[in-house]
Amino acid sequence: MSFDVDAIKKDFPILEREVHGKRLVYLDSAASSQKPEVVLDAMDRVYRDHYANVHRGVYTIAEEATQAYEGARAKVARFVGAPSSSELVFTRNATESINLVAYSWARANLVAGDPIVLTQLEHHANVVPWHILAAERGVELRWIPLTADYRLDLSNLDELLDGAKLLAFSAMSNVLGTITDVRELAEAGHAAGAKVLVDACQWVPHAPTDVQEWGADFVAFSAHKMLGPTGIGALWAPAELLDAMPPFLGGGDMIRDVRLDGFTPNDLPWKFEAGTPPFVEAVGFGAAVDYLEAIGMDRVRAHEREVTAYALDALERRFGDRLTIFGPTDVDLRGGAISFALNGIHAHDVSQVLDEDGVCVRAGHHCAKPLMRVLGVSATSRASFYLYNDTADADALVDGLTHVEQFFAL
Amino acid sequence: MPGLEDLYREIILDHYRSPRNRGELAVPPAHKVEGFNPLCGDEVVLYLDVNADGVVEDLKINGQGCSISQASTSMMSSAVKGKPVAEARKLIRAFKALMSIHESKLDGESDGSDLAADLEGVKLGDLEALQGVVKFPVRIKCATLAWNTLAQGLDESENPAASA
Numbered sequence: 001m002s003f004d005v006d007a008i009k010k011d012f013p014i015l016e017r018e019v020h021g022k023r024l025v026y027l028d029s030a031a032s033s034q035k036p037e038v039v040l041d042a043m044d045r046v047y048r049d050h051y052a053n054v055h056r057g058v059y060t061i062a063e064e065a066t067q068a069y070e071g072a073r074a075k076v077a078r079f080v081g082a083p084s085s086s087e088l089v090f091t092r093n094a095t096e097s098i099n100l101v102a103y104s105w106a107r108a109n110l111v112a113g114d115p116i117v118l119t120q121l122e123h124h125a126n127v128v129p130w131h132i133l134a135a136e137r138g139v140e141l142r143w144i145p146l147t148a149d150y151r152l153d154l155s156n157l158d159e160l161l162d163g164a165k166l167l168a169f170s171a172m173s174n175v176l177g178t179i180t181d182v183r184e185l186a187e188a189g190h191a192a193g194a195k196v197l198v199d200a201c202q203w204v205p206h207a208p209t210d211v212q213e214w215g216a217d218f219v220a221f222s223a224h225k226m227l228g229p230t231g232i233g234a235l236w237a238p239a240e241l242l243d244a245m246p247p248f249l250g251g252g253d254m255i256r257d258v259r260l261d262g263f264t265p266n267d268l269p270w271k272f273e274a275g276t277p278p279f280v281e282a283v284g285f286g287a288a289v290d291y292l293e294a295i296g297m298d299r300v301r302a303h304e305r306e307v308t309a310y311a312l313d314a315l316e317r318r319f320g321d322r323l324t325i326f327g328p329t330d331v332d333l334r335g336g337a338i339s340f341a342l343n344g345i346h347a348h349d350v351s352q353v354l355d356e357d358g359v360c361v362r363a364g365h366h367c368a369k370p371l372m373r374v375l376g377v378s379a380t381s382r383a384s385f386y387l388y389n390d391t392a393d394a395d396a397l398v399d400g401l402t403h404v405e406q407f408f409a410l
Numbered sequence: 411m412p413g414l415e416d417l418y419r420e421i422i423l424d425h426y427r428s429p430r431n432r433g434e435l436a437v438p439p440a441h442k443v444e445g446f447n448p449l450c451g452d453e454v455v456l457y458l459d460v461n462a463d464g465v466v467e468d469l470k471i472n473g474q475g476c477s478i479s480q481a482s483t484s485m486m487s488s489a490v491k492g493k494p495v496a497e498a499r500k501l502i503r504a505f506k507a508l509m510s511i512h513e514s515k516l517d518g519e520s521d522g523s524d525l526a527a528d529l530e531g532v533k534l535g536d537l538e539a540l541q542g543v544v545k546f547p548v549r550i551k552c553a554t555l556a557w558n559t560l561a562q563g564l565d566e567s568e569n570p571a572a573s574a
Contacts, residue, residue: 020413345477346475346476346477347450347476348450348476348478348549348552349476349477349478352414352417352546352549353414356413356414363450364449364450364451365449365450365451372451377451378450378451378452378453378474378475379450379451407414407418408423408426408477
């Protein structure tokens with residue numbers, strides 16, 4: 001099966017709509033992706049035909065709902081190469097996954113002065129939980145800097161990792177598109193005796209993922225960025241690590257026994273899933289994974305690589321020095337999120353005028369204010385491409401930016 | 411659906427391209443006040459020189475941000491320069507009313523008459539061009555940043571001890 005982007009577009013109902021009388025050109029998948037019909041249908045079917053709370057009922061539809069939920073877990077686990085679905089914890093999103101590690105593992109294992117190594121390109125989700133921990137526990141935060149060509153500067157890595165207890169970094173920057181070498185960093189982290197956490201929120205939707213090959217200890221990602229619904233994400237970690245961690249949130253479902261004088265936590269992965277889980281969303285997550293697998297993640301990556309290269313080239317040819325790209329220009333080193341500044345025009349003005357052409361791009365700090373400070377800007381515009389975007393979408397962006405330039409011409 | 415011409419009126423683009431009163435004043439005697447919109451990175455810096463008679467004798471603006479925030483700052487500087495503080499405060503209220511932010515609404519007492527009351531007797535002039543911003547709710551905070559910063563600056567100028 002070849003990659004048929006026209007057929008893929010037809011699977012996404014929202015891409016048929018118009019905005020301001022123009023075809024919707026959705027270039028904000030790094031913030032959240034659109035949903036194919038099969039995901040919407042799968043969730044609708046649970047609500048209509050199989051809806052009952054999971055893990056408790058003995059009646060037929062409760063059993064069906066439970067099987068659907070656990071079946072979705074198995075799909076997601078397999079999708080990222082987890083050796084067992086008991087190691088795949090459903091969370092609210094990647095942010096909650098990282099917070100789970102910060103509140104459970106880190107608070108049980110780190111003491112004042114313990115170094116945590118982060119990078120300067122992290123999303124706030126992989127910054128603020130550690131700031132909170134630093135304020136509470138006195139851990140030391142260290143930062144891997146960036147090179148002039150927007151990659152991680154690993155020249156002082158050994159020094160930064162000296163004594164480190166945790167190395168936490170993004171597999172792909174949501175701002176720069178930069179791909180980090182997860183395997184290399186995981187090895188370096190482990191060699192220094194640190195645990196390794198990967199924020200894979202921008203990676204898992206866009207390229208094949210094998211958590212075992214990565215060799216990291218914690219991998220966090222969200223469903224809504226990979227064609228699934230909001231409100232559900234995942235944390236993968238090896239069973240022995242999860243077993244040794246204290247529970248995160250307390251409540252129903254996460255317990256084996258509760259007494260007046262205490263409780264016994266449930267088995268993995270439910271030990272970390274307190275309360276009624278988002279099981280309808282989990283089914284949508286599973287359907288999203290089925291959809292992506294049927295296409296093939298290597299094909300998704302190849303397609304996005306092609307469209308990103310086309311867009312970068314078209315931007316360069318149309319605007320030259322008037323447009324600054326914040327990120328690597330080599331598509332082997334980057335994903336489909338393209339941050340840019342156009343001719344001194346503020347990102348919000350760029351986004352506003354593009355909207356008139358039906359083109360959706362993000363404007364702002366992209367939840368990466370430390371990175372914005374490093375770049376020396378307060379905001380950027382960001383166009384991000386996914387499997388349903390084609391070169392016509394890239395052309396719409398470039399043409400729209402010409403309108404922006406004309407509009408704000410000094 | 412509102413169009414771009416509702417938001418980016420020609421007078422706004424003119425103030426954006428050629429901001430008035432841009433620069434700095436010596437502190438003291440002038441008072442410096444900064445306003446930020448952390449969500450989009452808009453930044454407004456005001457230098458206010460309020461004389462002994464309570465008149466905004468001079469005012470300079472600085473900062474960076476989107477066209478709406480910077481044009482609104484420039485238009486505010488033109489409107490307020492040379493005016494008594496009391497009149498500047500009236501302008502702030504009137505401008506916020508124009509942006510549909512009524513002080514009384516926060517107390518749940520809005521009956522629709524306060525817009526007229528806030529605007530009564532106040533000549534907004536060019537500032538009325540910013541009214542189109544109301545149709546773009548996300549951008550209202552861009553337009554009001556300069557005015558909130560001015561209000562803070564006037565408070566601090568009149569009561570230096572409180573700001574020290």
